[in-house]
Amino acid sequence: MTEIHLENMAFYAKHGCFEEERVIGTRFVADCKLVYDATEAACQDDISKAIDYQHVYTIIKKEMEQPSALLEHVARRILDALHAQWPQLLQAEVRLCKLQPPLGGNIGRVCVVMRSEDR
DSSP: OEEEEEEEEEEEEOOSSSHHHHHHOEEEEEEEEEEEOOHHHHHHTOGGGSOOHHHHHHHHHHHHTSOOSOHHHHHHHHHHHHHHHOTTEEEEEEEEEEESOOSSSOOOEEEEEEEEEOO
16 A cells, blocks of 8 residues: 655635634645555556645645635545545545634644545
8 A cells, every 4th residue: 555645735724613714714734644556556657547646735725725614624525525536545634733723822733633444
């Protein structure tokens, strides 16, 4: 099995339960791990047989641009879109972090991690 990791993707997005968050927006960081059998892609040196991580980034960016109240909802949409694009994807994990969340104290980030396994 092969793992692809996209790490520290930075986004400015409008997710949150407070109306101000969905109007003003805030900073987010996303990580993604994908697991699939890359034997054919590696042997043939053929990107059409691989999971193209440029396209992975594009999918994540598109989902981050759609405002949601919950990070869990965004993570689920990302996982669903990735599995729809690449049926050979065996496992995926998305970690979304909201930086300096408005929780009434000095908090660096709050993160949600969601996994899909062996779909």
